[in-house]
Amino acid sequence: MSVTKEYVEEVLNGVALRYRGPGGAIAVVKDGELIGQRVWGFADLDQRIPMTADTQMPICSITKQFVCALLIDLERNPPPALAAKGNAREQFSSHLKEILSPELTSDGELTIERLCNMQSGLRDYWAMTTLLGSKPDDEFLMARDCGPLLARTKSFQFQAGTEYSYCNLNFHLLARVIERATGESLGKLLEERLLRPAGMSTASLCPNTAHHPPPCVGYEGNEQHGFTAAINRMEWSGDAGLVASLTDMIAYERYLDKCYADPQSWYHTAIATSKFKDGNVARYRYGLSHTEIDGVDTVGHGGALRGYRLHRRHAPHERLSVVVMSNSDAGALSPNIEIFQKLLRRTKAQVDPVQPTEGWFGAFLDRDTQLSIVVTKGPRDGEVAISYDGGPEPIKLSTPNQGKSDSMLATIDGDSLSIHRVGDNRVLSARRIVPNKSIAKSTIFQGVYHCAEIDSTFHCTGQAGMLYGAFDGYLGRGHAAPMKYLGEDVWVLACPRGLDAPAPGDWTLIFHRDENDSIHGLTVGCWLARRVSFVKKG
Numbered sequence: 001m002s003v004t005k006e007y008v009e010e011v012l013n014g015v016a017l018r019y020r021g022p023g024g025a026i027a028v029v030k031d032g033e034l035i036g037q038r039v040w041g042f043a044d045l046d047q048r049i050p051m052t053a054d055t056q057m058p059i060c061s062i063t064k065q066f067v068c069a070l071l072i073d074l075e076r077n078p079p080p081a082l083a084a085k086g087n088a089r090e091q092f093s094s095h096l097k098e099i100l101s102p103e104l105t106s107d108g109e110l111t112i113e114r115l116c117n118m119q120s121g122l123r124d125y126w127a128m129t130t131l132l133g134s135k136p137d138d139e140f141l142m143a144r145d146c147g148p149l150l151a152r153t154k155s156f157q158f159q160a161g162t163e164y165s166y167c168n169l170n171f172h173l174l175a176r177v178i179e180r181a182t183g184e185s186l187g188k189l190l191e192e193r194l195l196r197p198a199g200m201s202t203a204s205l206c207p208n209t210a211h212h213p214p215p216c217v218g219y220e221g222n223e224q225h226g227f228t229a230a231i232n233r234m235e236w237s238g239d240a241g242l243v244a245s246l247t248d249m250i251a252y253e254r255y256l257d258k259c260y261a262d263p264q265s266w267y268h269t270a271i272a273t274s275k276f277k278d279g280n281v282a283r284y285r286y287g288l289s290h291t292e293i294d295g296v297d298t299v300g301h302g303g304a305l306r307g308y309r310l311h312r313r314h315a316p317h318e319r320l321s322v323v324v325m326s327n328s329d330a331g332a333l334s335p336n337i338e339i340f341q342k343l344l345r346r347t348k349a350q351v352d353p354v355q356p357t358e359g360w361f362g363a364f365l366d367r368d369t370q371l372s373i374v375v376t377k378g379p380r381d382g383e384v385a386i387s388y389d390g391g392p393e394p395i396k397l398s399t400p401n402q403g404k405s406d407s408m409l410a411t412i413d414g415d416s417l418s419i420h421r422v423g424d425n426r427v428l429s430a431r432r433i434v435p436n437k438s439i440a441k442s443t444i445f446q447g448v449y450h451c452a453e454i455d456s457t458f459h460c461t462g463q464a465g466m467l468y469g470a471f472d473g474y475l476g477r478g479h480a481a482p483m484k485y486l487g488e489d490v491w492v493l494a495c496p497r498g499l500d501a502p503a504p505g506d507w508t509l510i511f512h513r514d515e516n517d518s519i520h521g522l523t524v525g526c527w528l529a530r531r532v533s534f535v536k537k538g
Contacts, residue, residue: 003028003030003035003320003343005035005036007343008028008035008036008343009036009038011036011339011342011343012026012028012036012037012038012339013038015038015335015338015339016038016040018335019326019330019334019335020040020041021041021219021227021326021327021328021330022041022042022045022217022219022227022327022328023039023040023041023042023043023050023051023326023327023328024038024039024040024041024051024324024325024326024327024328025037025038025039025040025051025053025055025246025323025324025325025326026038026039026246026322026323026324026325026335026339027246027249027250027253027322027323028320028321028322028323028339028343029250029253029254029257029320029321029323030319030320030321031257031319032254032257032258032319033254034250034254037053037246037250039051039052039053039246043055043215043216043217043327044214044215044216044217045217045219045227046217046229047215049215051216051327053245053246053247053250054202054245054246054247055215055216055245055246056202056203056212056213056216056243056244056245056248057212057216057218057243057244057245057308057310057325057327058206058209058212058218058240058241058242058243058303058305058308059240059242059243059244059249059303059310059325060240060302060303060304060305060308060310061168061239061240061301061302061303061304062242062301062302062303062310062312063171063205063238063239063240063241063242063303064171064238064239064240064287064301065270065286065287065288065301066190066194066195066242066287067171067174067175067178067186067190067238067287068116068174068270068286068287068288069194069266069267069270069286069287070178070186070189070190070193070194071092071112071116071174071178072266072269072270072286073193073194073266074088074178074181074182074189074193075088075089076266079182079184081182081183082181082182088181089112091181092112092177092178092181093111093112095176095177095180095181096110096112096115096173096177098180099150099173099176099177099180100150100153100173101150101151101153101154103154103155104122104153104154104155104156109159109160109161110122110160111160111161112174112177114160114161115170115171115173115174116170116174116285116286116287117164117274117282117284117285117286118164118165118166118167118170118284119160119161119162119163119164119276119282120156120160120167120169120170121156121157121158121159121160121161121162121163121165122153122156122157122167122169122170123153123157123167123169123528123529123530123532124165124166124167124168124169124528124529125149125153125167125168125169125172126168126498126499126500126528127498127500127504127526127528127529128149128152128454128529129149129475129498129499129500130471130478130495130498130499130503130504130507131451131454131456131458131471131473131524131529131532132149132152132454132456132471132473132474132475133456133471133472133473133474133475133476133477133478134473134475134476134478134498134499135476135478135479136231136306136497136498136499136503137231137233138233138234138475138476138499139210139233139234140233140234140235140475140499141208141235142207142235142236142237145475146172148474152453152454152455152474153169154453155453157529157530157531158530159277161276161277162276162277162278162425163276163424163425163426164276164282164283164284164423164424164425165424165527165528166528167528168236168239168240168500169239170239171238171239171287172236172237172238172239173238174238175237175238175239176238178238186205186237186238186241187204187205187207187237187241190205190242191204191205195248197255198251198252198255199251199252199254199255200244200248200249200251200252201247201248201251202244202245202247202248203242203243203244203245203248204242204243205237205241205242205243206241206242206243207235207236207237207241208235209232209233209234209235209236209305210232210233212232212243213243216327217229217230217307217327218230218232218305218306218307218308218327218328219307219327219328219329220306220307220328220329221328221329222328222329222330227328229307230305230306230307230308230329231306232305232306232307234499234500240303240305246323246325249312249323249325250323252312253312253314253321253323256314256321257314257319257321260316260319269286270285270286270287270288271285271286271288271290271299271316272285273285276425278425280425282423282425283422283423284423287301288300288301289301289423291313291406292406293313293315293337293340293341293344294340294341294344294346295346296315296317296318296340296344296346297315297316297317298313298314298315298340299313299314299315299316300312300313300314300336302332302333303332304500304501304502305500305501306329306497306501307327307328307329307501308326308327308328308501309326309328309329309330309331309332310323310324310325310326310332311323311324311332311333311335311336312324312336313336313337313340315340315344318344320340320343320344322336322339322340322343323336324336324339329501352382353380353381353382353383353397354382354397354398354399354400354403355381355382355397355400356377356382356383356384356397356400356403357400357401357412359401359412359413359414359415360375360384360412361375361376361377361384362374362375362432362433362434363432363433363486363487363490364417364430364431364432364433365430365431365433365486365488365490365508365510366428366429366430367429367430367431368428368429369426369428369525369530369531370508370510370523370525370530370531371388371508371525371526371527371530372433372486372490372492372506372508373386373387373388373417373419373428373430374386374387374392374486375387375412375417376392378394378395379394380394382396382397383395383396383397383403384397384403384410386408386410386419387506388419388421388428388527389505389527390502390505390527391505393405393407393408395408395410401413407421407422407423408420408421408422409422415431415432416429416430416431416432417429417430417431417432418430432487433486433487433488433490434487434488435485435486435487436487436488439485439488439489440465440485441464441465443463444518444519445460445467445489445491445511445519446460446461446462446463446467447460447519447536447537447538448460448536448537448538449521449522449534449535449536449537450534450535450537451524451532451533451534451535452535453532453533454473454532455473455474456471456472456473456532456534457471457472457473458470458471458522458524458534459471459472459480460483461480462483465485466482467482467483467485467491468480468481468482468483469481469483469493469509481493481494481495482494483509484506489510489511489512489513489519490508490509490510490511491508491509491511492506492507492508492509493506493507493509494506495507495526504526504527504528504529505526505527506526507524507525507526508523508524508525508526509522509523509524510522510523519536520535520536521533521534521535521536522534522536
């Protein structure tokens, strides 16, 4: 694959024009050398401070792979105090048991490895903060707020090792385990063992999102409605927390290229094939996701905080890396993939679009996850859009009743929708749910509901089909949000903004009736946190 600097410059200029936002920075590294970068716009619109290659941004969830690299290094090269106590992995496992409740660790299925591979079965703690009464602009401090949250973490949403589900809590736990075992801070360990050896001279751990180094400001909004500075007052360390410049990230990509040349490196361990308990191959391992782009295996991760979107991806065999950094909510994955596709120059056979059967469209309910699925028309001819894990995902149809995307295979058969989420190692078997006007306008749903496990209270208010929901918990009194009726006794509660970004999205609310046809409880869930049970009070 031959890629000239002139062609790269043309590609990057085109991407900058389409994803301009307040500002951005992108770079391409090939064969361990920088062959193109583009920086544009402003780090701070109000102060008119330009974005530069040395402007630091929070790299958010990209931090996860650094924590895993540190974990591997500590196991292979333990400091004297850690080595004196024996096997490092056993020490990490012991500290994990100290942090979590016995209900989660007694059977030995929740392991360090499964935390690293997003196979823990734990619910995402940033999603759960919504049920615990947080508001999007609230402060969340690790020392004050994480302890009570962990004490309320007592059950799984699926058996550890059986499937994949994105969970920030996994990496918060890994960081705490590392700190307990070594007696050192995560920031110090990362700097000494990874950041400085990788040549990332200005990168550092900054857990408190309210105290990021100036001058960069993250922005919510768009050109049509204007950009406003995003408010972030949460603290996290391990699941996110690193700040870095484009110059730092270029150094990291060059470092990874060298690591890949060494079969004994931590990077080779991290990108090796991972499997689920049933032997099926997993696409996520040690803080890195595997995504095929035009037939080429790439390894990387995205990052998101309110006002920031980032994505870095590496094709090891082709020795090609792309980094995209933006101080706005505009996505970074799409431009990253677009750059890869243009640089790989793979030709695709053109296929006439297949028109969908009308049976696709509507709302469905998955029997096991108890999550709603909504299917609408896709953005292009020959596609439908499936909303399950946040925003709608386009499915390209091969027949009127079947289609696929990079992450799922879907089939509609009358009122039955089957979706194989390959990366999740899960098959969704969903049935159509049909709206009933009399049920929608009923007053039986209003009331107060309580979840004993997490000590959360849900308030359902309103009338004539216009209902609102709000959660109270140890984090406060969350704001009221409108509920939308889907069918039968199933509603969704919108949550487009939360402490984390992206926020949980829609929560599915399934109300339950007793033998007298009265509502006695409900099940609440989103793609990050499923099957939380509430009982109606009074």
